[in-house]
Amino acid sequence: MSGVTHVSSPPETTGRGTVTMRALSLLGAFDERHRRLTLTEMAARASLPVPTAHRLVGDLVAWGALTRDPEGRYVVGRRLWDLGLLSPVQRGLRDVASPYLHDLYGTTRATVHLAVRDRGHALYLDRLAGHSSVPAVSSVGARLPLHATGVGKVLLAHAPEQVRVEVMASLQRLTAYTITQPARLRAQLDQVERNGYAVTYEEMTLGACSVAVPVRRRGEVVAAIGIVLPRLEATIQRHVAALEVTARGIGRGLDG
Amino acid sequence: MSGVTHVSSPPETTGRGTVTMRALSLLGAFDERHRRLTLTEMAARASLPVPTAHRLVGDLVAWGALTRDPEGRYVVGRRLWDLGLLSPVQRGLRDVASPYLHDLYGTTRATVHLAVRDRGHALYLDRLAGHSSVPAVSSVGARLPLHATGVGKVLLAHAPEQVRVEVMASLQRLTAYTITQPARLRAQLDQVERNGYAVTYEEMTLGACSVAVPVRRRGEVVAAIGIVLPRLEATIQRHVAALEVTARGIGRGLDG
């Protein structure tokens, strides 16, 4: 470790693109809405001629980045799943937090979330949902808006001003209760910072409220945890207490 | 979907290898024991000249397959994590099973495992461990031996004869209680098949016993779930009952 300068950011010659980039763009053809693709579809989504895609995909399959499902469609392979788990995308955080979250789930029996901020979104790192939990849109790996979720508000309240400005610029309405006025949101964020917790009332999904608190490491907010409930009533304080215990546990775990 | 023939398996010209393969081999340089690598290390592990690796890694970083950590080392990037989650590596199974497993955890407060057989190993797809749970070596994505774990024995008992033979050929000793005699193991597997559940007594890790049952989909064993406890005593039947309820739930969920 020494001469760490920087990888020359891609000049993007707008030409053909390197072979590597082309191969990667084929992987990029997969997303939440496209988990199974035919060769032709992949080629189209990656803007590559079919024979070229065919060659590259051959390599990807040989290595295990892709596999074919029973119908012959291509799907993301096991090897990428393995690699993904290796990613330090907050891996330390997930590993440390996991037992605490399960304990919390055991206590509350509510859907539990662990999220970090990824640019202008809340990135869900873990999610525990029992069977009887409130149905929710979240899932591990999902990116949800910062302004309409419990963990999102916490993360936003502790984000740099620049991020807040960007997010405020387009507050998408998701339900009748979504906060779409920048001023109101800003007021809430101030409260979140003061109170140390955030709440939402059906702002993301009807029938789902949430409470969330920050996870701090050496004082700095590194993540947020929250629970989702059908309604909050007067139970907020109790939940906040449980969440805070958990958050402190995780914070300590991160240092150890 | 039609002319599904087959991707010509790599003739492996033993030459330089395609660009794509080289890029992938750089990703392959990462594993559980090498999560953070310098450029030079990656190049060495992939048997590539440093300047070549540098160019390829540049692309991988630009695309998001790799990132640099604060110290300048390379680590698996967020985008691969995303992709990995997309992998159908039993994704349906994990998604369906998740709530059931959480319920089971809520009831037993023991470490809960969900695993499938991957060749001669048990591949752990999910793992719930509370804080007070028995410390265990397992983790999501891990591959553990079939002969020394609860879920492993279940999966092995329902595996094709060929797999059983292969596994029997080398029964690695892990603790003083690991079963290393093929005959004894085979007798146990017969019992597992008859009884419908498997148990282990500190065969993988000292201080950790386990009970496991198969998850069936339309009669066929597709996975196994199990719990880990400090000891089993006379509680086996109760745990088996809880596990079976869960397994049936998952099995039904898979069909729905």
Added chain:
DNA sequence: ATCGGGCTTCCGTCAGACGGAAGTCGACGC
């Protein structure tokens, strides 16, 4: 100041990528 290890840039050579065209395969309709 000097050294060494690792990262980055250069650039002349040429291996290997490229992709249009043609061949194959299976499904479907008549």
Added chain:
DNA sequence: GCGTCGACTTCCGTCTGACGGAAGCCCGAT
């Protein structure tokens, strides 16, 4: 059955972008 169609796979002549040794750079250690 036969023809059509869509999708996959193979071929192969062209030529581009990959290759990697050498040199330069940067930083920390001596």
